[in-house]
Amino acid sequence: MCGYLDEGHMKRLKTVRTFQSKFNGVPEATVKFLATPDTVALVPVAAPFVKLKLLVRENDRVDVGTPLLQDKRDPQVVFVSPGAGTVEAIVRGRRRVVQEIVIRLDQKSQGAKEMTPISLESLDAMPRMELIQLLKQRGIWPFIRQFPFMDVPDSQSPFPMAVISLHCGDPFVAAPSVFLKDQQTSFLHGIAILEKLAEKVIVATPQRFLSPLKLMGLAKHITHVTPDEYPAGDPGVILYQIKKNVTDNASCTMYPQELIAMGHFFSTGQYQTKRFYAVGGTPARLPAHYCSRMGSPLKHLMGDINPGTGVITGGIFTGNLTPVDAHMGTGLSSAIVLNATDKDSFLGFAWPGKNLLSESRTFMSSLGSAHLDMDATLHGEERACINCGWCDKKCPVNLLPQFIMKAMGAGDMEEVLELGLLDCTGCGLCTFVCPSKINVAAIMAVAKETYHRERMIS
């Protein structure tokens, strides 16, 4: 599977199963810096399994780095405030789960020193447990996520690998050429921290970002090069391709911008609160990269959106439709404005489909490679699985989603695990291509979650 590039140290990974169609409204590589928003929020989307305990109340005064939430399983793990100001609202979702802690910013305490910087040398001398302790206290630990459940990691044993992918291939996710600019020191500091935690650090980039990275002088830190298409750069897909044995399954990963923020915090002693967001689709502004605060309000990023459209945050395939008055989730770097109104099309099954985006070969559009529009609708009705096998033709980790789905329906967890459920990275392509419109990815995610909860109880 792997060949060697002339760069010597870099390995080129090949996935044959990727998404091939091209979208309209892909964000440009230009960056626009936005003014500081009025509010920011801590949105703990990256921690689905954490039982959260609130540490603050509305109207409390908080600083950048003040713990706001605590993990009930391990009280040392905290989630910290992305801004300084007063807690304006605590938004709860279903079953009263905390969704957002909204902080109204005040300008007073910007730029205060939060920690004495830890140089690379002192980092080297620091015992592993002390480092983990520090990461937990400072609210950075939950940003490290461990395979296969993407939960807050277990700190007992070192990670076999830390897989950092600079870009998953989704054209709507912030590009490393944007967020790595002038951040080389922080990035390398972050890598140094991971080297303390993991036996091996993998840094992968899609082919198309290789030359900008070379210009930034980071090429020698790249270990793997992936194809450009989604989901070849997904950390789970990379892990699947490079893992050698069972123990490698317990590797960890981190969003690249959070890695930079971690490095920044250690090298300067200050939290980095700025983040780059890729805004795509049909926003009021130009689809491009926008630099704003961590946990920015969506409205701040994309202005007003047209009625009938919705915002997907977190990538075109993995992101969720988010209310416009919400804030960006932690770790997410993508917001896409798409048409989201119920539709129907006259004799929809019979049109040649020159402009209809499809991964199948049943539309005229498959003859060309034009960039096409997309919307957030189903394009059909849900039906029973007809076993066509299109889902497994798209699975980047060679699963057979239809069989996993059926075994899950029969409640046979052993079979589900044997078929490799835990390798699923949740890329969503199986659901995208399903002609029966079954949400296979969601069924797999539920299976994974069920199993993880079973394990946590026992």
Added chain:
Amino acid sequence: MNPLKTIFKKTDPYFQPEGRFFRFKGIYSATRTFFFLPSPVTKTAPHVRDHIDLKRFMSFVILALLPVTLFGMFNVGYQYHGGDASTFEMLTTGAIHVLPIILVSYGVGFFWEILFAAVRGHEVTEGLLITGLLFPLTLPPTIPLWQVALGISFGVVMGKEVFGGTGRNLLNPALTARAFVFFSYPVSMSGNAVWRLTAPGVDAVSGATALSVGGSGGNIQEMIFNAGFSLDRLFFGFHPGSIGETSAFLCFLGAIFLMVTRVASFRIILGGIFGVIATALIFMVLPGPTDTWFSAGPLYHLFSGGFALGISFMATDPVSAPGTDSGRWIYGFLIGFFTVLLRSVNPAYVEGVMLSILFMNVFSPLIDHVTLKITAARRIPNV
């Protein structure tokens, strides 16, 4: 606004739970979604979805079957007039006899489909669009319409609906229907008289099919040729037989269309063709009777009987086929193998395609089970 849409808008309240015709909601929504493909906003990630849906998926099979159906009509007329009439005349004669069969098949089929949809509370599914057309194509043109009605009823109810509808059936419904008619009314489905439509009062010209040739000493290939079945005639389909099976050329053309658009698995079709070629070649070199289909060779096996129709449109029904890639190769290959085997060693039953496909339908869960275990064992475990 589209005038049709206005009509649907006006009639819509009658089919809502509080409306007068709520119990006919199934037929209403089937009609409505046929004209207006719905596209509701997605509720879970991924929110963007492919434009392909089951209606389009299935209509591609219908599209691939259209040339076969039209030629089938033409050929029925061609056989009726003995080729001695204008193309239009032959086509209309054929259509007059074939269209009622298709209409009965669709009509009765949809009756059951809608009945089950109403009772079970599910949608009327698209699977019947294919079953309702495939089943008539496997029948001789002389079939009585009441047998068509009985056959499609058995196929839809026992072959599909008792299992829960499209997607859950074990056997191909169209072939289940044909098998039912074949074993219940063998007089209408076998022998030499049923495959050619003749004008009333005219002495029946022998309507034997190529597969019934043989068994009387001599060389089988010469016998088939002397009976009037040259390879090109078999290939292009100007000979008596079931309505849709005669033209191997058009069936394989449809198969290529389905393989290119990936609606049908190329593994099943190619596997089946390999299976026929390999088995026929092996039988040719094995010592055995030279006057039966045992020694007919791969080309005659490929182009005669219902193999082309069966492997292109019935074996590729994904629901009753295995779901793994390796399983599909095995399944296709064994269909080809059993087709030749049945034709060669069973003189009482000359056509083997229907039974080999149904037989392999039964085995496809087992093929899946074995191939899944093998693929799972190759993975690095992750538990």
